[in-house]
Amino acid sequence: MAGRSCPGDPRELARLLQGHLDQEPESPPWAANIRGIISPHIDFPRGGPVYGSVWATAAASVKEADLIVILGTDHNGGEGEITLTRQSYETPWGIVPTDQDVVDQIAALAGDDAVFSGELRHRAEHSVEAALIWSHHLMRDKPCRVVPILCGSFESFIHQKVSPSTSGAVSATIRVLRETASRRRTVRVAAADLAHVGPAFGDLLPLDLAARARLEAQDRRLLDILRKADPEAFLGEIRTDGDQRHICGIPPIYIMLAVMAGTEGTSTGYSLCPASEDGTSIVSICGMVYH
Secondary structure, eight states, X not given: OXXXXXXXXXXXXXXXXXXXXXXXXXXXXXGGGOOEEEEOOSOHHHHHHHHHHHXXXXXXXXXXXXXXEEEEEOTTOOTTOEEOOSSOEEETTEEEOBOHHHHHHHHHHHOHHHHHTTGGGGGTOHHHHHHHHHHHHHHTTSOOEEEEEEEOOOHHHHHTTOOGGXXXXXXXXXXXXXXXXXXXXEEEEEEOOOOEESGGGTOSSOOOHHHHHHHHHHHHHHHHHHTTTXXXXXXXXXXXTTTTTOOTTHHHHHHHHHHHTTOOXXXXXXXXXXXXXXXXXXXXXXXXXEO
């Protein structure tokens, strides 16, 4: 992303991110207990205000965390696929070490072949990177490890009405992340956008004002469900229209909700972002924190 959708110079990047954070009001007292985040993975110029709202709200919790788990959309991943890496990510401020112990625990349950066969996709996938840049900006003054996880397609689970928990790799990931959070101060991040609609994404009809209003109403209904941290209800809502909105964040959101079940979500922002010059295609994004 550096030099493309965000500055590559570390000082310039810090000013950009801090500028968005500084636009937000002071966080409420419960923000010190946030353990889960839904953050976009769209480019920063379009998603800046929503990024700023969710990361400003979660800042205190991120700064105190011992471990950041980032569940990113794998845009090239296979069905129900979980892809790990023992390698570390680098941002313009330096290297953020991957917690290999947690990675090894998931791999031991799921099998190395199931979670490492597509490892090289981490090199070109921006979803984890987007969340990591915000995390690193907030936690640069303290040591912290991350677990970068790419989450593949859930298309068959949606259309065949089967729970993703039947996938060995998915269930292993959920189990280990639950156990880890009981022992360490952990913040999980689902790096996920919402709807992708319009001709830019293969739809026949361009979005007019009425279609935009319908999209926003559908998204608002989805946000109400996300607040309840119920993964199966979330997937059930997607099934109502067969994912005709092309939601680009179903797997990471589902897994995080499964880990966070029983918590309460608070929306921090929502936006419809242009995806074409004529405005007839849209990407919707949101910010949500769980406490």
